[in-house]
Amino acid sequence: xxGDDQMLAPDSGALLSVRSLTKRFGGLxxxxxxxxxxxxxxxxxxxxxxxxxxxxxIDCISGFLRPDVGAAVFDGRRITGVAPHVLCRxxxxxxxxxxxxxxxxxxxxxxxxxxxxxxxxRLAGALWRSRAVMAEEREFADxxxxxxxxxxxxxxxxxxxxxxxxxxxxxxSVARALAxxxxxxxxxxxxxxxxxxxxxxxxxxxxxxxxxxxxxLVIEHDVKLIxxxxxxxxxxxxxxxxxxxxxxxxxxxxxxxxxxxxxxxVH
Amino acid sequence: xxxxFLQFTAxxxxxxxxxxxxxxxxxxxxxVSGLLFFLQGEFVVVGVFVIVTxxxxxxxxxxxxxxxxxxxxxxxxxxxxxxIRRLRSATPMSEVLVLLGLALLAGHALQQIAGPNARGVKxxxxxxxxxxxxxxxxxxxxxxxxxxxVATAAVWFGVTRTSLGRAMQACADNPEGAVLVGxxxxxxxxxxxxxxxxxxxxxAVVLGPLAAMTPLGGLLWSLKGFIAAVLxxxxxxxxxxxxxxxxxxxxxxxxxxxxxxxxxISLSMLVVVLLLQGAVSRDSIVQRLRTRRMSLR
Amino acid sequence: MAAGVIxxxxxxxxxxxxxxxxxxxGTWGVAAVxxxxxxxxxxxxxxxxxxxxxxxxxxxxxxxxxxxxxxxAALAFGTFAGVATAVVTSPICRLSGFYLxxxxxxxxxxxxxxxxxYSSLTGGANGFVGIRPLTLLGFDVSTELxxxxxxWGIALLVVALNVNLLRSRFGRALDTIxxxxxxxxxxxxxxxxxxxxxxVISGGYAALAGAxxxxxxxxxxxxxxxxxxxxxxxxxxxxxxAVAPxxxxVGLVALIxxxxxxxxxxxxxxxxxxxxxxxxxxxxxxxxxxxxxxxxDRVLQRRAGADA
Numbered sequence: 001x002x003g004d005d006q007m008l009a010p011d012s013g014a015l016l017s018v019r020s021l022t023k024r025f026g027g028l029x030x031x032x033x034x035x036x037x038x039x040x041x042x043x044x045x046x047x048x049x050x051x052x053x054x055x056x057x058i059d060c061i062s063g064f065l066r067p068d069v070g071a072a073v074f075d076g077r078r079i080t081g082v083a084p085h086v087l088c089r090x091x092x093x094x095x096x097x098x099x100x101x102x103x104x105x106x107x108x109x110x111x112x113x114x115x116x117x118x119x120x121x122r123l124a125g126a127l128w129r130s131r132a133v134m135a136e137e138r139e140f141a142d143x144x145x146x147x148x149x150x151x152x153x154x155x156x157x158x159x160x161x162x163x164x165x166x167x168x169x170x171x172x173s174v175a176r177a178l179a180x181x182x183x184x185x186x187x188x189x190x191x192x193x194x195x196x197x198x199x200x201x202x203x204x205x206x207x208x209x210x211x212x213x214x215x216x217l218v219i220e221h222d223v224k225l226i227x228x229x230x231x232x233x234x235x236x237x238x239x240x241x242x243x244x245x246x247x248x249x250x251x252x253x254x255x256x257x258x259x260x261x262x263x264x265x266v267h
Numbered sequence: 268x269x270x271x272f273l274q275f276t277a278x279x280x281x282x283x284x285x286x287x288x289x290x291x292x293x294x295x296x297x298x299v300s301g302l303l304f305f306l307q308g309e310f311v312v313v314g315v316f317v318i319v320t321x322x323x324x325x326x327x328x329x330x331x332x333x334x335x336x337x338x339x340x341x342x343x344x345x346x347x348x349x350x351i352r353r354l355r356s357a358t359p360m361s362e363v364l365v366l367l368g369l370a371l372l373a374g375h376a377l378q379q380i381a382g383p384n385a386r387g388v389k390x391x392x393x394x395x396x397x398x399x400x401x402x403x404x405x406x407x408x409x410x411x412x413x414x415x416x417v418a419t420a421a422v423w424f425g426v427t428r429t430s431l432g433r434a435m436q437a438c439a440d441n442p443e444g445a446v447l448v449g450x451x452x453x454x455x456x457x458x459x460x461x462x463x464x465x466x467x468x469x470x471a472v473v474l475g476p477l478a479a480m481t482p483l484g485g486l487l488w489s490l491k492g493f494i495a496a497v498l499x500x501x502x503x504x505x506x507x508x509x510x511x512x513x514x515x516x517x518x519x520x521x522x523x524x525x526x527x528x529x530x531x532i533s534l535s536m537l538v539v540v541l542l543l544q545g546a547v548s549r550d551s552i553v554q555r556l557r558t559r560r561m562s563l564r
Numbered sequence: 565m566a567a568g569v570i571x572x573x574x575x576x577x578x579x580x581x582x583x584x585x586x587x588x589x590g591t592w593g594v595a596a597v598x599x600x601x602x603x604x605x606x607x608x609x610x611x612x613x614x615x616x617x618x619x620x621x622x623x624x625x626x627x628x629x630x631x632x633x634x635x636x637a638a639l640a641f642g643t644f645a646g647v648a649t650a651v652v653t654s655p656i657c658r659l660s661g662f663y664l665x666x667x668x669x670x671x672x673x674x675x676x677x678x679x680x681x682y683s684s685l686t687g688g689a690n691g692f693v694g695i696r697p698l699t700l701l702g703f704d705v706s707t708e709l710x711x712x713x714x715x716w717g718i719a720l721l722v723v724a725l726n727v728n729l730l731r732s733r734f735g736r737a738l739d740t741i742x743x744x745x746x747x748x749x750x751x752x753x754x755x756x757x758x759x760x761x762x763x764v765i766s767g768g769y770a771a772l773a774g775a776x777x778x779x780x781x782x783x784x785x786x787x788x789x790x791x792x793x794x795x796x797x798x799x800x801x802x803x804x805x806a807v808a809p810x811x812x813x814v815g816l817v818a819l820i821x822x823x824x825x826x827x828x829x830x831x832x833x834x835x836x837x838x839x840x841x842x843x844x845x846x847x848x849x850x851x852x853x854x855x856x857x858x859x860x861d862r863v864l865q866r867r868a869g870a871d872a
Contacts, residue, residue, distance in 0.1 A: 368795075
């Protein structure tokens with residue numbers, strides 16, 4: 001399948017189709033021929049040992065890197081090689097391993113940025129605070145509060161972001177991504193560095209999102225968390241897809257356990 | 268026609284050698300401490316003025332040269348100890364603004380002390396031009412090229428063969444890791460400044476007889492050195508080659524197009540090269556430059 | 565806005581001796597506020613605003629002196645020339661921190677060299693004379709007092725516009741870009757376009773400032789700016805406060821008004837901007853305004869505490 005086609009017929013009804021994705025950095029092959037689907041309304045977990053290229057894969061899908069071979073198709077349209085902000089408009093957004101919140105602004109101010117992508121009022125109107133601009137600001141505010149609510153952080157909206165714990169900041173960054181009303185949300189190690197309590201809160205929030213019908217692709221190291229929230233698990237190791245299927249079954253596969261040798265969080 | 272070309276080449280090689288020296292200083296400081304060393308040109312200018320002053324008082328060239336180099340080293344230590352070490356905010360951008368500000372202050376202070384006129388060092392080698400392949404070069408020009416070659420070799424040797432040099436490389440690539448291994452980034456930064464000052468002083472000695480310097484001209488020399496460093500992607504060997512390349516381009520441009528545009532050509536090259544280079548670079552130094560927070564506060 | 569009223573009343577309070585320096589502060593304040601937007605909020609530290617201001621100044625001067633255009637048209641032309649320059653050079657804002665700073669510094673030097681080179685157009689090193697006195701919309705604005713109110717009116721208007729702009733989607737986008745570009749991109753912000761917009765906007769302000777300066781000074785020379793002005797402007801932003809809207813104005817007042825009244829010589833005056841830049845970047849990176857504000861807050865709190 002040539003990666004140059006603009007429109008690829010959806011061959012599986014999946015929201016996101018990754019096909020034969022290959023990425024090299026100089027002489028180093030990160031992964032090759034990676035293919036998997038993400039069905040509408042499902043939560044797919046992406047796991048694998050350190051250095052397997054999970055973040056690189058997400059970067060390729062979210063427009064930050066261009067794969068060398070292969071393509072990703074979102075809702076029938078090719079998205080690899082498209083700029084991140086365009087993808088956000090199309091309904092794909094992602095989080096990063098650090099929350100990168102503006103520390104001296106309030107949580108609300110941080111999250112409302114995510115809602116901007118849905119705005120259409122003319123920018124010049126901002127200079128004199130035109131009616132259209134002010135109305136839009138109210139809509140942004142509503143979207144932001146709804147997003148904060150869905151991760152359970154609505155009560156923090158007025159606090160300065162710097163006063164939050166790492167776990168709370170992470171949840172806020174998820175809210176910021178949600179504020180753009182995405183159809184596909186990519187999460188890059190949301191539980192990294194969180195303590196047990198915070199991981200629990202995160203797990204709850206993600207489960208709620210999954211139940212509400214959001215489509216999520218989540219990279220995680222915490223295998224316990226990921227098996228709890230995911231409908232399906234994809235294992236990336238040794239430069240390719242090692243396993244793909246039901247979380248419990250995948251984790252029991254010998255090959256997967258071996259790939260994780262020395263880091264067995266399984267069960 | 269051809270002799271013109273040779274003459275331009277000779278001139279370009281000479282100025283290119285100096286640019287290469289300056290670029291060496293920039294690369295040294297950048298690799299060791301990640302800072303933009305706007306002071307590089309000031310060392311050259313101050314060095315020249317020290318030589319001139321000492322010569323006016325009857326000192327021999329040897330004494331004057333040593334004096335100039337010593338002055339530069341003292342200046343570098345002062346900047347490092349009194350200013351950089353005290354920086355409280357320490358975002359990389361504010362450090363660089365401080366260096367830029369200091370460079371301008373040095374230039375103005377020098378003008379206050381020594382007046383606005385350009386000064387040149389009295390020639391200390393025989394001035395009769397020698398003919399090489401048909402182009403006329405003065406012994407001073409040859410000295411400039413030779414000294415640059417020697418300096419480059421010395422720097423290359425120091426950085427790749429001595430443990431100190433390897434420590435500097437390690438520090439540049441990974442400051443946190445370097446600390447764990449016992450290397451002290453602060454100490455290395457001081458050494459980097461001193462090294463750059465030495466280079467500046469030496470450049471003053473070879474450049475003084477060739478070109479007159481105005482007190483405020485330091486910044487332009489600094490910029491030329493920076494351009495060469497960027498062209499060389501911050502490698503030591505490349506720095507000298509890039510400097511020579513820059514000198515040649517300038518010389519041909521001035522000779523064949525118009526001398527008025529001499530500076531514009533090399534300065535524009537910087538902008539063009541940066542824009543072209545701006546895209547993807549895996550070089551660790553360039554990468555570090557791009558990922559550090561460059562805010563004012 | 566209380567600060568604005570205070571400023572406008574200053575000549576009354578302090579007498580007309582303070583006018584020339586305050587006029588300069590107001591004129592360049594327009595450019596400084598633009599740089600505050602660019603460098604303070606968007607994080608694009610530009611050392612080349614003086615270059616764009618020079619373009620604006622010379623363009624306006626040329627229109628006024630050689631083509632005898634009325635002031636309104638000349639000022640507009642100057643601003644337009646600056647904006648055009650900014651648009652043409654906008655790819656520069658894609659560069660990251662250090663490279664942006666040096667590239668813009670280089671731009672300023674290039675502009676200065678070009679001004680000297682094209683002496684037939686610009687009067688070269690000898691300078692440019694012949695700018696008409698300023699009359700706007702029929703008003704004669706050539707007296708110092710009137711000029712003072714004009715430039716400070718413009719400066720405060722620019723600050724007000726900036727405040728609105730920064731509180732909007734655009735301002736928040738700039739803040740996010742400043743914090744972490746990938747996050748901004750993932751949130752749907754077209755980073756390149758926003759940076760270019762900030763660049764062009766601040767370029768426009770710089771050009772307007774330059775054009776106004778041409779009318780005030782009635783004489784332009786390639787050495788007055790671009791480089792010293794660029795340094796002065798970035799120093800003003802650092803000294804006054806990069807983030808607060810009024811910060812750059814405060815910084816500029818400190819930089820321009822102080823030396824005139826301390827009667828420093830020509831060279832010491834030239835040294836003041838770099839010196840303050842060094843001092844503030846080293847020890848007070850947040851600038852004057854935030855410190856004053858927190859000081860005022862503490863005083864008010866103590867007062868409130870005493871009352872309670």
